[in-house]
Amino acid sequence: MKNFLRFYKWALDVKLDMAIYTIALIFIKCLAEAFCGVYTVNSLTLLQMLLVGFALAFIQHGFFPADKDFTPAQLRGRTIGWAIASNIVAISCAVLLNWFSGFAPWVACVLVFALQAALAAMWVGIHIAGRVDTKQLNQSLQNFKNK
Template sequence: MKWFRKLYVWSMNIKLYMAFYFFIIAFAMGIVELISGGDSLKLLTLLEMALACTVIGLMQIVLLNDSVDYSKGIVFGRSVAWVALSTGATVGVALLFGWFTGYPAWSLPAFAAFLLISLTLTLLGLKFEQEADTVYLNENLRKFKQKQ
């Protein structure tokens, strides 16, 4: 039961990121579908996307843990590994479950490129968020010291 609780709490902690990645993947797939003349995605494909998002979230926890400092930039060993492995894993899931079967040849590379850019922009967002929060924290610390 203890492992289940841990897994549950972990899932709750990454749920926002997973939802974000799900949106990115579903959006990319939706665009490919629209360009190819379709207008729907299978429920099973959506579930497979959720699986890919779990993998991305898991790798984020492992590679981009709490000690990550984005103040020096977003390009460093673990961030590059996360973007590359997440893109690779999602493309792997797409190939495994045949998401792009019957679609034009360009759709899979385009999907991978879109995912690569989106994940890189996610890192940039995390950097901006961390920097803004750091400024806010230090401003509050300065005010606290002045008041006391």
């Protein structure tokens, strides 16, 4: 039962990040299509993006498990590995599944740049924003106990 609850909690965290990645992919797709005057997205594409979103979330939680702390050197290594793996999955799926076919090469550069920006934002959210909040919570907890 304990293992099941641990898995369920892990799945809750992964699903949240999966949703973020999926929405980001769909948003970029919709934006790119809208610029070309197309206002529909294939439902199969949406499903594919959901699955790729899951894969990206799975990779993220594989490289950055929530219950582990890393030294700066470990974090650096894991960040590089995570960035490479995420780029490979996202770009190869976009190419193989023809999500952005028919666009000019410069659009591909913009999309790749947008992907890096999104990954950077995720990294900041995981490693900086969360840690600052945790530090604040623990400081406040100590102040509360010492009152």
